[in-house]
Amino acid sequence: MKVIVDNKIPYIKEAIEALADEVVYLPGKEITPEVVKDADALITRTRTRCDRTLLAGSKVKFIGTATIGFDHIDTAYCHEAGITWSNCPGCNAGAVEQYLHSSLLLLEQEKSIKLKDACLGIVGVGHVGSRIQQLAERLGMRVLLNDPPRADHGEKGFVDLRTLACECDIITFHTPLERSGKYQTYHLANESFFNQLEKKPYIINTSRGEVIETEAILNALATGKISGAIIDVWENEPNINLELLDKVFIGTPHIAGYSADGKANATRMVLESFCRFFGKEMKFSIVPPEQPHVLYDSNENVRQLQMYNPHLDCEVLRTHPETFEQLRSEYHLRRE
Ligand SMILES: NC(=O)c1ccc[n+]([C@@H]2O[C@H](COP(=O)([O-])OP(=O)(O)OC[C@H]3O[C@@H](n4cnc5c(N)ncnc54)[C@H](O)[C@@H]3O)[C@@H](O)[C@H]2O)c1
Numbered sequence: 591m592k593v594i595v596d597n598k599i600p601y602i603k604e605a606i607e608a609l610a611d612e613v614v615y616l617p618g619k620e621i622t623p624e625v626v627k628d629a630d631a632l633i634t635r636t637r638t639r640c641d642r643t644l645l646a647g648s649k650v651k652f653i654g655t656a657t658i659g660f661d662h663i664d665t666a667y668c669h670e671a672g673i674t675w676s677n678c679p680g681c682n683a684g685a686v687e688q689y690l691h692s693s694l695l696l697l698e699q700e701k702s703i704k705l706k707d708a709c710l711g712i713v714g715v716g717h718v719g720s721r722i723q724q725l726a727e728r729l730g731m732r733v734l735l736n737d738p739p740r741a742d743h744g745e746k747g748f749v750d751l752r753t754l755a756c757e758c759d760i761i762t763f764h765t766p767l768e769r770s771g772k773y774q775t776y777h778l779a780n781e782s783f784f785n786q787l788e789k790k791p792y793i794i795n796t797s798r799g800e801v802i803e804t805e806a807i808l809n810a811l812a813t814g815k816i817s818g819a820i821i822d823v824w825e826n827e828p829n830i831n832l833e834l835l836d837k838v839f840i841g842t843p844h845i846a847g848y849s850a851d852g853k854a855n856a857t858r859m860v861l862e863s864f865c866r867f868f869g870k871e872m873k874f875s876i877v878p879p880e881q882p883h884v885l886y887d888s889n890e891n892v893r894q895l896q897m898y899n900p901h902l903d904c905e906v907l908r909t910h911p912e913t914f915e916q917l918r919s920e921y922h923l924r925r926e
């Protein structure tokens with residue numbers, strides 16, 4: 591069996607080489623139709639678009655993406671072509687929670703937002719959003735939740751986006767990228783959304799860049815409809831809008847989910863799916879490296895920012911925005 595593996599998936603080598611006859615490691619962008627033609631399986635990340643162009647005429651039967659998001663997989667085409675695919679739900683939700691926690695503390699320390707008096711709006715309350723809800727409640731914030739698919743399933747406790755727009759001091763996006771349909775999220779935050787905002791909130795996006803319309807958020811920043819933004823995901827990565835990078839409070843190169851713990855979860859989960867599909871025994875143990883010995887501060891907030899301060903990632907990106915993809919692929923995976 592031949593498997594193509596994205597060469598930036600950590601902790602996978604020993605396990606996959608024990609499971610497959612031939613393993614080819616490549617950068618995500620170099621996984622081409624030529625390469626996948628005689629492969630049985632792909633283990634990818636978000637950097638490989640898996641669609642008809644890549645897969646037509648190939649032997650591929652299984653695609654596992656070692657990520658939460660799967661908007662890079664054309665699931666309708668996979669269904670049509672009889673290709674089974676899987677993602678890793680929740681694998682790096684803890685890392686995104688860490689990113690949000692540090693970001694909220696920085697808003698309090700540097701932008702004079704009193705978290706205990708503030709209202710946080712969460713758009714999309716799935717694996718990540720639910721953790722952010724619990725985090726915000728621990729921080730003493732008032733929380734409003736928006737999740738139309740869950741509300742339509744009869745679940746209680748959700749409000750519409752307009753209510754979030756009217757009442758929130760901070761609004762954070764955690765939806766999948768849906769380009770069309772009843773629950774479209776493509777450009778969910780557009781001109782009309784920003785026009786509804788009443789409290790000049792801060793906007794946070796760690797979901798997918800296309801959930802926020804770049805021109806609309808730039809306009810909202812310029813006209814003071816929002817007080818600022820924290821942006822980890824961008825339209826058109828890696829060629830991001832430099833004016834937006836310049837204007838945001840914090841801008842990072844799509845690394846909110848980049849913890850060693852989250853990456854190990856992803857690798858383990860993708861291998862488990864692979865084994866389930868091919869009927870192989872799961873003999874591997876994928877764990878992140880041991881925690882480094884660091885003397886952490888006894889104050890909880892200081893310790894949180896000591897463990898992860900997104901300003902540092904922002905500084906590097908602002909200095910060299912042209913290295914967006916390199917900053918990601920060479921990222922020093924942090925610990926949760
Ligand atoms: N920046 C990063 O490094 C990073 C890391 C992890 C996940 N992500 C992204 O974060 C997003 C959330 O991940 P998750 O694991 O929580 O996904 P999830 O599927 O568990 O949850 C998404 C939630 O959004 C809801 N939703 C769908 N359409 C909606 C709409 N139109 N309006 C409001 N809510 C809607 C769903 O009902 C669901 O509850 C995804 O886009 C994922 O790709 C980014």
Ligand SMILES: O=C(O)[C@H](O)[C@H](O)COP(=O)(O)O
Nearest residue numbers: 635636637657658659847848
């Ligand atoms: O969807 C996800 O899990 C995240 O966006 C993740 O951080 C993307 O990871 P990558 O494709 O860069 O490995």
